[in-house]
Amino acid sequence: MLRQSLALLILLTAACTDPDGDDGSTSEATAADESGGGVDVPTGQAALSPWLMAENYAGWAAESAVHAATGTSPHGMVRTFFDDVLVASFEAGNTEHTVGSASVKELYDAGGTRVGWAVMVKTAAGTDASNWYWYLESNGSASTDANGAGLCEGCHAPGVDRVLTPYPLQ
Ligand code: HEC
Structure with a gap:
């Protein structure tokens, strides 16, 4: 029993110290994640709406x-x-933002109650x-849920790669 556990432990340790093996593409994906190059925010209402509801952007x-x-x-x-990727992209002075850059805008009514979100x-x-x-x-209802949405694009096109709010945030 003890020997089996030890063997399992060694196996797991080996797996952890060499997660990429010889697969170059996996190691590239890992590097991209570490540098913030991945897309962490879900796209599509089914995944994004609960993600917003849970305020995953709060930090x-x-x-x-x-x-x-x-x-x-x-x-x-x-x-x-x-998000961190967009902040880093502004810090770098990019005029074309890094993949994974995201902004969430909370929308409130006049009484100060949050009524929804705009996301890019x-x-x-x-x-x-x-x-x-x-x-x-x-x-509670999504009116836009798409890449390249014309309504949003129309106003946002003049921004810094479509981001209109000046950086740093006020
Ligand atoms: C009539 C013009 C207009 C349209 C249409 C528009 N926006 Fe905006 N949006 C703005 C302006 C101006 C800002 C800057 C901040 C502010 O004062 O609201 C902004 C800010 C934002 C931000 C914060 C990041 C940034 O770029 O500053 C998000 C996210 C956003 N809009 C999402 C959307 C989405 C999604 C749509 C389409 C459903 C959309 N917007 C349509 C004018 C517009």
Whole structure:
């Protein structure tokens, strides 16, 4: 029994110290994850809505308070969050954001109750509109859930790779 456990332990240890083996692609994926190059935010309502509900973005860089949306924004009262990848991308001075960059914007009604979220996630490299995923959920229903959504793209195109909120967040 003890010998079996020891053998298992050795096996597990070996597996942990050499997770990639000879597979170059796995090790590249690991490197990308460590540098923040992966897409961690779920895309698609089925996965994203519960992810937002659970406030998985709560630890991200955030605006200090809820405020009225600026300019021509249709978003009402808002509070914007940037994930680590987007923060690092701004820090690097990128005009084309790193894949995995994401922003969540909480939407509030006039009474200060949160009513939904607007989300954008960079899902592929390049400057094409289709490389950003867009999501809008308000009062429990999603009205936008797609890459390259024209409605969002129309206003966001002039931003820094479509991000309109200035960095650093206020
Ligand atoms: C009429 C113009 C307009 C449209 C349409 C629009 N936005 Fe925005 N959006 C803005 C502005 C302006 C900001 C800057 C912050 C603010 O004041 O709301 C913004 C900010 C955001 C942010 C925070 C990150 C950033 O770029 O600043 C997200 C996320 C976002 N919008 C998502 C969406 C989604 C999803 C859609 C489509 C369903 C959409 N927006 C459509 C104007 C627009």
